[in-house]
Amino acid sequence: MTTSITYDDRSVRRFMIASLIWGIIGMLVGVIAATQLSWWQMNGKFLETITFGMIKAEGISFLTFGRLRPLHTNAVIFAFVGNMMFAGIYYSTQRLCKVRTASDLLSSIHFWGWQLIILSAVFTLPAGFTRGKEYAELIWPINIAVVLVWVVFAINFFWTLAKRNEPSLYVALWFYIATIITVAMLYIVNHLSLPTSFVHSYPIFGGLQDGLVQWWYGHNAVAFFLTTPILGIMYYFLPKAANRPVYSYRLSIIHFWSLVFIYIWAGPHHLLNTSLPKWLQLLGTLFSLMLWAPSWGGMLNGLLTLRGAWDKLRTDPVIKFFAAGITFYGMATFEGPLLSIRAVNALSHYTDWGIGHVHSAALGWNGFMAAGMFYWLAPRLWKTELWSKSLANMHFWIGTVGILIYVAAMWAAGIMQGLMLGQVDAGGTTLKYEFMETLESIQIFYILRSFGGTLYLGGFLLCAYNIWRTARSGKARDETVQVAILERPKKDNMSWGEALFSDPLAHVFLGMAFVILWFFLPPHADKAALVVAILLGIKAFYAFKASKEKWTNWHERIVENYLPFSLLVFIAVAIGGSVQIIPSLIVNREKNIEGRLQELYTPLELVGRDLYVAEGCYNCHSQMIRTLVPDVMRYGRFGIGDDYSHLGESLFDHPYQWGSKRTGPDLAREGGALAAGSKYMRVGKRGNDWHFDHFLNPRQTSPGSNMPSYPWLFEKTADVKSLPAKIAAQSRLGVPWPAMSQHEIRDLAESQSQEIAASLVAAKVYLPDKPDLQGDALRNHLAKTEAVALIAYIQKLGAYREIVKDSPARPSSLNPDSHRRNP
Amino acid sequence: MFQRILVEEWATYVPIISFVLIAGAFTAVTIRALRIGKGERNRLASLPLEENSDNLKSL
Missing domain, CATH: 1.20.210.10 (Cytochrome c oxidase-like, subunit I domain)
Known part of the structure; x- marks a missing residue:
């Protein structure tokens, strides 16, 4: 028909x-x-x-x-x-x-x-x-x-x-x-x-x-x-x-x-x-x-x-x-x-x-x-x-x-x-x-x-x-054609059991499982697994001889049954995803900090970080010093061994900011320690005034730079109001923020921004659009701006504290002949 | 067997397990593909050509 x-x-x-x-x-x-x-x-x-x-x-x-x-x-x-x-x-x-x-x-x-x-x-x-x-x-x-x-x-x-x-x-x-x-x-x-x-x-x-x-x-x-x-x-x-x-x-x-x-x-x-x-x-x-x-x-x-x-x-x-x-x-x-x-x-x-x-x-x-x-x-x-x-x-x-x-x-x-x-x-x-x-x-x-x-x-x-x-x-115009109507029994008639537990599939999966066991089981047990795998192979051979038709037709039947086919596709892709993601979810928090645990951001630094993300800085700047000599030489700190980015240093970063392209240099070690006499303000590789000038016009500090100027950072007010909601959300995600009231959060942000703004005024920074703004007026203006929040964040990058494990792993030599670990 | 070549953590086994899985799946699919009948193979390969939607004026 x-x-x-x-x-x-x-x-x-x-x-x-x-x-x-x-x-x-x-x-x-x-x-x-x-x-x-x-x-x-x-x-x-x-x-x-x-x-x-x-x-x-x-x-x-x-x-x-x-x-x-x-x-x-x-x-x-x-x-x-x-x-x-x-x-x-x-x-x-x-x-x-x-x-x-x-x-x-x-x-x-x-x-x-x-x-x-x-x-x-x-x-x-x-x-x-x-x-x-x-x-x-x-x-x-x-x-x-x-x-x-x-x-x-x-x-x-x-x-x-x-x-x-x-x-x-x-x-x-x-x-x-x-x-x-x-x-x-x-x-x-x-x-x-x-x-x-x-x-x-x-x-x-x-x-x-x-x-x-x-x-x-x-x-x-x-x-x-x-x-x-x-x-x-x-x-x-x-x-x-x-x-x-x-x-x-x-x-x-x-x-x-x-x-x-x-x-x-x-x-x-x-x-x-x-x-x-x-x-x-x-x-x-x-x-x-x-x-x-x-x-x-x-x-x-x-x-x-x-x-x-x-x-x-x-x-x-x-x-x-x-x-x-x-x-x-x-x-x-x-x-x-x-x-x-x-x-x-x-x-x-x-x-x-x-x-x-x-x-x-x-x-x-x-x-x-x-x-x-x-x-x-x-x-x-x-x-x-x-x-x-x-x-x-x-x-x-x-x-x-x-x-x-x-x-x-x-x-x-x-x-x-x-x-x-x-x-x-x-x-x-x-x-x-x-x-x-x-x-x-x-x-x-x-x-x-x-x-x-x-x-x-x-x-x-x-x-x-x-x-x-x-x-x-x-x-x-839509095309019209004559087609033969297909009766239901000719398609989608395979049972789930037949699709998933048929001889071919069962033998393949069982065989693979025992080959894997052969790899990993201890001596003797591995040989037993190998024997089982071989026996399965022999059984598969005889099963094949006994029901050739069934084996031959299985794939043809699968492609006539879209639901079992789709499920098999899902299994195929889900296995790969699970292998990558699940072990990392299990071991990340405890084992993978590698001796360095990230210092928590302050509220103002979190505002700065959100600005960093919003401006898309990650499109050009990485925050990942790779385990490569040139990377460590260029971005690591003088006198500190193995100064690549350890996993614990970005443990609390939601989202992570390792980046994928360096149109500008890596920023993983851009920040530094607390400035002398300061309660919150940090100073890293460069001073606050350097960053001020850099955001205003990168060519002032880095001649030849292709980075955009960010004049609006000096006009727009930093979003401190939404901090309580953001900190609450981060706490729910496992970031160990200390308990703080809304007022404490805002006071903390205010104190830090005032410190940074004061340091900028002391360094005699200058806003081209507001030449008359000076002294306290300039400080109060800057303290509210996005620029100061971003500076706070940049100066925090790379801050961590050392974690000494009870029984630290020690390096041991390998025998080059056998690749076995020396006793 | 291979455990003596590889080192410490269990997670190191994952690439080997993965490799075996892939090799097994690849072998099974290859055998299946090689055993498919010629007539069926040609029929399936010609599916896009069965319907003729080229009823445009001319091309």
């Missing part, structure tokens, strides 16, 4: 148009942010020039790099790629399931909900409302909205699967399932927060735990938001464009299961050479290297699908974009594991090499796959021809040249700066270059990066124009 089905192509058109619009905005913000690193005036001062002096400002808060960079990353990830992904998923799922999307209402809620979320990000991020975690900056009410909209999407998707008229789930759908399940898991865990107000919250994790959870999420946002859905799109749209089936269906099975199983484990490679426990670093490196195999399996499967269709490369822009996109995927997934090797990471991390890496993937893989899909979809969604193939070809070449310039510039900048930062002078006892010297030496590459990014944006504008003209030349 057949029926007529009209696909919901309106949702596809909507998501595609939204992706184009947000893509342009996100990339434009990226280009502006890139220019800010070459010309500090781009942080707001440029408005003076273009408005002929009508707007006067050394810097404008919502235009600074620290606030725009999160907007850029969120816009391109969640708005551009997100909408593109939804367009591809809605289009291909309906056709692969031979059914219209289950609910038009849910599709509309999904679309408009997602756009509202993005719109709210456009306002809140530049306003400084942030959680301070990369790609997870949105404030908690928006987080809840994201979860709700994602659930709507998931219901709509799985409901469509349940109604499908094709029994087998094609490999593209597997990748979509993995995306929906894993993103939900990652997003919820990394966004667990305790609100202190409608626009502010603290993550429930702190220090090392927060860092691990963050990069478990951050890495897998790349994996399951920017990779798996696009791989699904590749597996659907590439065969369509090449008009031939995927090169190897077998390889696609191996590709999918290996990728979803391995990807989730690799998060700790973002924290290599830090004081993260070594086993976690090993885990990150090991699994990153293993990722080479499935990633390249997928890439080759994609490229080889074009066998016999390579001639289309000359004429078909869709194939051109797909082929280049998959090639960039191969390049990026080669580079990623390479950067996860600790020795390479020592050079690359915190430099622009990482920026080059992510952009080769984002611009090359995501951007080009999006373009290829749009050029393929537009004529079909508007029932016409592509308006201009020539323009699409021009887009391709401008985009390709743009990416190459961008990536090459960032590679050169990263490697050069990394090498310079590690170089010692002839005597070998001091570092050869100041941080500023290394920054100045890579300026030319920063300019080239802006140029490459501008070219890429230009190409994308051509794409948007081409699609717009295509849409105008045709008429939006």
Whole structure:
């Protein structure tokens, strides 16, 4: 029996148009942010020039790099790629399931909900409302909205699967399932927060735990938001464009299961050479290297699908974009594991090499796959021809040249700066270059990066124009097809027991369990485990001989049953996440302080810390001295051994602030001890007046600096009123704040700010906008400002007290021949 | 066996356990993929090409 089905192509058109619009905005913000690193005036001062002096400002808060960079990353990830992904998923799922999307209402809620979320990000991020975690900056009410909209999407998707008229789930759908399940898991865990107000919250994790959870999420946002859905799109749209089936269906099975199983484990490679426990670093490196195999399996499967269709490369822009996109995927997934090797990471991390890496993937893989899909979809969604193939070809070449310039510039900048930062002078006892010297030496590459990014944006504008003209030349119409109605028994008829406890799965898991026991059991017991593992292997062989059919059909049956399939995907990704996160949650607080316990912040310092997070200082400054000689030499303190950042030093930091890029120097040891005669005021590497001048105009204290000026810090009043709620929230999270009343909290903040303000007045600081303000009037004004709170925080960085354990671990030598510990 | 090569804390075992899990899963999936019948393989691989949505004017 057949029926007529009209696909919901309106949702596809909507998501595609939204992706184009947000893509342009996100990339434009990226280009502006890139220019800010070459010309500090781009942080707001440029408005003076273009408005002929009508707007006067050394810097404008919502235009600074620290606030725009999160907007850029969120816009391109969640708005551009997100909408593109939804367009591809809605289009291909309906056709692969031979059914219209289950609910038009849910599709509309999904679309408009997602756009509202993005719109709210456009306002809140530049306003400084942030959680301070990369790609997870949105404030908690928006987080809840994201979860709700994602659930709507998931219901709509799985409901469509349940109604499908094709029994087998094609490999593209597997990748979509993995995306929906894993993103939900990652997003919820990394966004667990305790609100202190409608626009502010603290993550429930702190220090090392927060860092691990963050990069478990951050890495897998790349994996399951920017990779798996696009791989699904590749597996659907590439065969369509090449008009031939995927090169190897077998390889696609191996590709999918290996990728979803391995990807989730690799998060700790973002924290290599830090004081993260070594086993976690090993885990990150090991699994990153293993990722080479499935990633390249997928890439080759994609490229080889074009066998016999390579001639289309000359004429078909869709194939051109797909082929280049998959090639960039191969390049990026080669580079990623390479950067996860600790020795390479020592050079690359915190430099622009990482920026080059992510952009080769984002611009090359995501951007080009999006373009290829749009050029393929537009004529079909508007029932016409592509308006201009020539323009699409021009887009391709401008985009390709743009990416190459961008990536090459960032590679050169990263490697050069990394090498310079590690170089010692002839005597070998001091570092050869100041941080500023290394920054100045890579300026030319920063300019080239802006140029490459501008070219890429230009190409994308051509794409948007081409699609717009295509849409105008045709008429939006939903496609209607005749499909055979599938009877229920032919799909979704596998019992849970059959799915999870069938012979193949049971033997595999039992066998693996005993092999693990063989590794770890004491002598003799390990041999017994090995014998059991071998016996299981023999039993599996005979079971296989006895019921070959059952073994052979299990996977085919699983792909005809979407719920057991989805559960298996969840198990695959949950195992990796659990292994990373759970041990750290258990051992962190007690064992991992490494002899140094962070000094608690004072109320004023907490205000300063929240300002540091709100201004996005973490985008350019790390607070993590790695366990590397150049790091310790540059940022450690003279005369103190092993002065890398110990885990206990950031134990109470919600959120952690280790950072991921050093456009400016590390700040982990910026603070210092209490100043002589002071009750609260500390003085670190530099005096309060130095920081005052630095925030006012960084060029005053650091000639050549590309840091924005922060004049508003000297105008705006520090938010002391919300301190009681914030301290109460932190106490609930386990930060051992002493019991204080609201009045005590405010008095404490007032006393400390007065001390710092008095020291500034004594140092004869000067406010250019208020030249008449002097003496007590100046002190009283400064004591209320955000600048003083931020100075208080900066001067506290790196404060800790030594903790002597009862039985400290002592180093012992290893026998190099046997690797056994000497008795 | 490998416990004599590795050091102290239990958490150090985790990478090895992880590796075994991955190797096991990878082997099982590979065997499964290799054993899939040719007819079924071709049918599944051709799923995106079954429906013909190319009813645009011309491309």
